[in-house]
Amino acid sequence: MIAPSAGTIIATRRGSIAGDRAASSRVWSSLRRDRAGLFGLAIVGLFFLVAVGVWLGWLGQGWSAADGGRWESAGPDHWLGTNVLGQDIFQRAVYSVRTAFEIGLLVALLSTLLGALLGGLSGWYSHSWVDDSILWLKGVLDSIPFYLFVAAVAFALQGWPWAMHLAMIATFWTTTGRLVRGEVMRLKSREFVLSARAIGLPVHLILLRHILPNTLHILLVQATIAFVAAIKTEVILSFLGLGVQDGVSWGLMLAESTQEVLAGHFNNFLAASLMLFLLLLGFNLLADAMQDAFDPRQNAL
Amino acid sequence: MSDTVLSVSRLSVSFGVKSAATKTVAKVVDGISFELNAGEVLGLVGESGCGKSITAAALMGLLPSPPALMVAEHILLGDKDLSALDESGLRQVRGSEISMIFQEPLTALDPVFKIGSQLSAVIRRHQGKDRKNAFTTAVEMLGRVGIADAARIMKSYPHQLSGGMRQRVMIAMAMACRPRVLLADEPTTALDVTTQAQVLARLADLGRDSDTAILLITHDLGVVAQACDRALVMYCGRIVEQAPVAELFANPAHPYTAGLLAAVPHVSREGVRPVCAIPGSVPHPAALPAGCHFADRCDRADNQCRAHVPRLQSLEESEIAQPHRHACFHPLPKAAM
Amino acid sequence: MTAPTPPLLSIRDLLVQYPAAASGKRTLAAVNEVSFDIQPGSIFGLVGESGSGKTSLAHAIVQLVRPAAGKILFHGDNLVTMKEKELRSARRNIQLVFQDPLVSLSPRRSILQSLLEPLNHFRIGASGQRRSRAMNALETVGLDQGVQHRYPHELSGGQRQRAALARALITEPELIIADEAVSSLDVSVQARILELILHLREKTGVAFLFISHDLAVIQQLADVVAVMYLGKMLEIAPAGTLFRDAAHPYTRALLDAVPAPDPGHDKPLVLSGEPPSPLTPPSGCVFHTRCPAVMKQCEKIQPAEKHIIEPESSPSAHLVRCHLWNS
Ligand SMILES: Nc1ncnc2c1ncn2[C@@H]1O[C@H](COP(=O)(O)OP(=O)(O)OP(=O)(O)O)[C@@H](O)[C@H]1O
Numbered sequence: 001m002i003a004p005s006a007g008t009i010i011a012t013r014r015g016s017i018a019g020d021r022a023a024s025s026r027v028w029s030s031l032r033r034d035r036a037g038l039f040g041l042a043i044v045g046l047f048f049l050v051a052v053g054v055w056l057g058w059l060g061q062g063w064s065a066a067d068g069g070r071w072e073s074a075g076p077d078h079w080l081g082t083n084v085l086g087q088d089i090f091q092r093a094v095y096s097v098r099t100a101f102e103i104g105l106l107v108a109l110l111s112t113l114l115g116a117l118l119g120g121l122s123g124w125y126s127h128s129w130v131d132d133s134i135l136w137l138k139g140v141l142d143s144i145p146f147y148l149f150v151a152a153v154a155f156a157l158q159g160w161p162w163a164m165h166l167a168m169i170a171t172f173w174t175t176t177g178r179l180v181r182g183e184v185m186r187l188k189s190r191e192f193v194l195s196a197r198a199i200g201l202p203v204h205l206i207l208l209r210h211i212l213p214n215t216l217h218i219l220l221v222q223a224t225i226a227f228v229a230a231i232k233t234e235v236i237l238s239f240l241g242l243g244v245q246d247g248v249s250w251g252l253m254l255a256e257s258t259q260e261v262l263a264g265h266f267n268n269f270l271a272a273s274l275m276l277f278l279l280l281l282g283f284n285l286l287a288d289a290m291q292d293a294f295d296p297r298q299n300a301l
Numbered sequence: 302m303s304d305t306v307l308s309v310s311r312l313s314v315s316f317g318v319k320s321a322a323t324k325t326v327a328k329v330v331d332g333i334s335f336e337l338n339a340g341e342v343l344g345l346v347g348e349s350g351c352g353k354s355i356t357a358a359a360l361m362g363l364l365p366s367p368p369a370l371m372v373a374e375h376i377l378l379g380d381k382d383l384s385a386l387d388e389s390g391l392r393q394v395r396g397s398e399i400s401m402i403f404q405e406p407l408t409a410l411d412p413v414f415k416i417g418s419q420l421s422a423v424i425r426r427h428q429g430k431d432r433k434n435a436f437t438t439a440v441e442m443l444g445r446v447g448i449a450d451a452a453r454i455m456k457s458y459p460h461q462l463s464g465g466m467r468q469r470v471m472i473a474m475a476m477a478c479r480p481r482v483l484l485a486d487e488p489t490t491a492l493d494v495t496t497q498a499q500v501l502a503r504l505a506d507l508g509r510d511s512d513t514a515i516l517l518i519t520h521d522l523g524v525v526a527q528a529c530d531r532a533l534v535m536y537c538g539r540i541v542e543q544a545p546v547a548e549l550f551a552n553p554a555h556p557y558t559a560g561l562l563a564a565v566p567h568v569s570r571e572g573v574r575p576v577c578a579i580p581g582s583v584p585h586p587a588a589l590p591a592g593c594h595f596a597d598r599c600d601r602a603d604n605q606c607r608a609h610v611p612r613l614q615s616l617e618e619s620e621i622a623q624p625h626r627h628a629c630f631h632p633l634p635k636a637a638m
Numbered sequence: 639m640t641a642p643t644p645p646l647l648s649i650r651d652l653l654v655q656y657p658a659a660a661s662g663k664r665t666l667a668a669v670n671e672v673s674f675d676i677q678p679g680s681i682f683g684l685v686g687e688s689g690s691g692k693t694s695l696a697h698a699i700v701q702l703v704r705p706a707a708g709k710i711l712f713h714g715d716n717l718v719t720m721k722e723k724e725l726r727s728a729r730r731n732i733q734l735v736f737q738d739p740l741v742s743l744s745p746r747r748s749i750l751q752s753l754l755e756p757l758n759h760f761r762i763g764a765s766g767q768r769r770s771r772a773m774n775a776l777e778t779v780g781l782d783q784g785v786q787h788r789y790p791h792e793l794s795g796g797q798r799q800r801a802a803l804a805r806a807l808i809t810e811p812e813l814i815i816a817d818e819a820v821s822s823l824d825v826s827v828q829a830r831i832l833e834l835i836l837h838l839r840e841k842t843g844v845a846f847l848f849i850s851h852d853l854a855v856i857q858q859l860a861d862v863v864a865v866m867y868l869g870k871m872l873e874i875a876p877a878g879t880l881f882r883d884a885a886h887p888y889t890r891a892l893l894d895a896v897p898a899p900d901p902g903h904d905k906p907l908v909l910s911g912e913p914p915s916p917l918t919p920p921s922g923c924v925f926h927t928r929c930p931a932v933m934k935q936c937e938k939i940q941p942a943e944k945h946i947i948e949p950e951s952s953p954s955a956h957l958v959r960c961h962l963w964n965s
Pocket residue numbers: 460461462463464465466491493656657658659666668686687688689690691692693694695851916
């Protein structure tokens with residue numbers, strides 16, 4: 001009963017539409033075949049479970065209690081020893097998983113949403129004043145040095161704890177926006193969108209039913225990239241004192257550890273950087289695998 | 302004729318087809334071999350779904366390799382064996398030595414950039430020209446594919462062009478790469494007769510001037526007649542007939558070729574002539590009949606056809622440089638002259 | 639045949655303009671003062687070179703682009719001056735079918751979803767019956783019901799074009815505009831879709847505006863044929879007349895250019911000269927830069943529309959725009 005498919009789109013340079021439905025299942029099967037990707041997924045999954053544990057109050061609750069001596073070495077009470085204030089390094093490192101996920105998820109979600117929204121508007125109303133103003137905004141944001149921008153935001157907001165998040169969201173959306181804009185422009189001239197316009201379907205329904213589902217692959221990949229970038233940036237910002245204001249994060253731990261390393265105590269430094277390294281490794285492997293799985297050439301035929 | 306640029310030997314492509322319970326393998330291209338000579342335009346004809354585009358994708362190394370599985374004895378482009386190259390090796394060859402015009406021009410052009418910048422970028426990369434020269438060359442290339450107001454088109458975005466214009470821009474782009482081999486997949490289906498004639502003539506010029514060998518994929522025998530020197534007829538992943546074009550049209554040996562010829566609609570002053578389409582349709586590659594794949598649609602089929610696979614063989618009379626070969630147990634007799 | 643039925647669609651002096659890309663304030667007239675009528679239940683064929691304005695005309699009729707001037711009368715009501723709300727019933731009664739069936743159906747929606755969309759949008763039938771309407775539409779175009787849950791890329795080219803036709807038919811329109819709807823199909827599939835179109839016309843009485851660059855296809859289908867060049871309508875005639883006695887030099891050139899599927903045949907005569915730019919169309923007769931019969935007055939004076947066959951004497955007039963017929 002299956003008839004041969006006739007018209008073919010092979011490996012057009014970018015996202016081809018043909019076969020996108022099968023894409024979801026093919027993406028999954030391609031991910032499954034990708035050992036490194038699976039490994040990455042496992043790491044990320046493990047970390048996520050830890051974060052959930054912290055959220056639920058099962059793990060890392062003793063992160064702030066200074067119940068040890070200064071710079072105790074690893075032992076049964078404090079698995080990875082204590083820091084300068086006598087706080088448990090292991091608990092702090094575990095609690096920081098939650099901080100990392102909070103920042104990563106929030107920034108990834110909101111910056112991707114913002115990118116989708118602004119990119120979508122700019123693509124749909126391409127070459128109009130809407131598009132021009134969004135492009136202008138993007139150009140301005142892209143040309144300000146990032147850390148300067150964060151410092152400015154942090155300064156302007158006078159120690160507001162979300163200043164860092166806001167700065168990241170405000171700058172991270174631009175790449176997503178550019179990609180979505182291109183894809184929307186591509187889709188807009190497609191005949192199925194013309195058909196929808198020709199029956200008078202309102203714009204919001206066209207965007208929701210016919211355009212958005214065809215940009216999901218971009219959004220997913222961009223969100224993973226934004227997640228990784230957010231965690232990395234947090235570390236640097238916290239190190240500089242512009243990041244996490246209350247609570248603990250790997251960045252703060254690293255900042256603490258600078259003096260400790262000079263004094264010959266490496267536990268804080270090792271714990272934070274190892275956790276950070278593992279999570280970033282996991283996410284990068286996963287992001288690569290996802291990018292491969294969504295590569296148009298995989299889905300094009 | 303001149304020397305061979307591309308030599309394909311026993312190329313097969315199969316796809317794993319998953320159905321409810323079983324996993325079968327569909328052989329979409331089945332052990333085809335052919336040669337492409339410098340400056341030649343070789344036609345590849347057949348109904349849609351018979352494997353033409355897949356063949357082209359395989360030659361470009363663009364098949365998605367989890368679902369698709371490609372095997373070939375060799376695909377020699379000059380002295381490189383494309384079937385043995387890895388992705389980075391292929392990337393070097395693609396564009397500069399072997400290039401392709403895709404069946405669907407709207408997806409291949411980037412909506413974000415003006416035609417001018419896309420075309421000049423290609424010219425700068427492949428011909429090493431500076432910005433200004435690339436621009437003038439781009440205008441000239443557009444003129445060569447019959448676009449009159451090239452200056453306006455250079456400043457337009459893809460969605461501002463008509464369907465036929467987009468396709469001609471793609472052709473200009475592929476020509477700008479000056480490849481040794483150009484695979485053109487249905488390059489003129491969106492074009493009207495006059496533009497089509499013009500574009501085909503330009504493609505042929507390109508072949509002659511820069512010794513580019515062209516594989517012209519089409520389902521339209523009118524195009525083959527107009528533009529090709531030689532043609533391969535493909536059915537269900539196999540080459541069923543191969544001959545110089547004049548010979549193929551005068552003496553089709555394979556019933557499938559004859560069927561395709563009879564199905565070409567004509568314009569006539571006398572009024573409408575009924576089209577005689579080949580009965581039935583192309584079988585799905587996962588459910589091909591054994592023996593000759595055309596047997597279910599062929600009025601000359603007998604038990605031998607259903608049991609054995611006919612091999613490509615030369616017609617006895619044609620012991621010329623470019624043989625007329627067919628894969629049929631009961632070929633049509635030579636037309637009375 | 640003598641009782642004049644009011645036309646389904648009348649186009650009067652239609653002008654479609656686009657801002658010319660980045661060249662100051664100038665505009666490009668893609669459709670330039672075009673007038674014609676489509677009778678209910680007839681197939682109106684439209685041919686013309688690439689870029690001559692066929693798609694622009696189609697898009698203007700369904701108001702995808704707003705024309706700069708002229709009238710589009712559907713059952714006598716002018717669509718151009720209507721607000722989006724008032725257009726609703728016209729949108730239901732005029733449907734579009736495109737060239738590439740792979741991209742004319744939404745890739746991530748099943749065939750059933752695509753069929754239901756116009757029904758839901760126009761609130762046709764009770765919501766419980768819409769599904770059976772969709773099944774009927776599939777049956778009408780000769781598709782198996784099993785197709786409903788498939789996605790466009792899972793169908794063959796011919797099946798996809800059938801599904802696109804089903805989607806167009808489902809609102810029971812009076813006019814279907816088919817833009818190069820069979821151009822990407824191979825001859826055998828094409829032949830079956832053409833049969834289907836003729837059958838649909840018989841069965842449902844729907845009229846077609848059938849755009850194609852393929853004269854052989856037009857000859858198979860059309861009752862009336864119009865020829866466009868650089869945004870102008872140069873000749874309109876009943877199909878039989880046009881293919882037998884084309885009056886306009888451009889139409890004759892087109893007919894001569896059809897490639898015979900025969901390599902022994904002389905190479906088709908490519909019209910001499912390049913088609914001029916629509917930004918700066920030639921003065922006088924738009925075809926004069928390439929016309930083999932060009933005369934003095936052609937460069938200056940626009941030829942008026944001339945009836946070769948008066949409308950009264952035949953079901954459809956034979957109109958031509960050429961000085962050869964004005965003396
Ligand atoms: N959105 C647009 N903006 C500017 N110019 C346009 C736009 N759409 C079309 N044009 C121009 O209008 C002219 C007519 O285009 P149209 O698409 O109607 O041609 P067509 O007859 O359908 O050609 P084809 O057979 O190649 O599809 C062309 O010169 C084209 O470049």
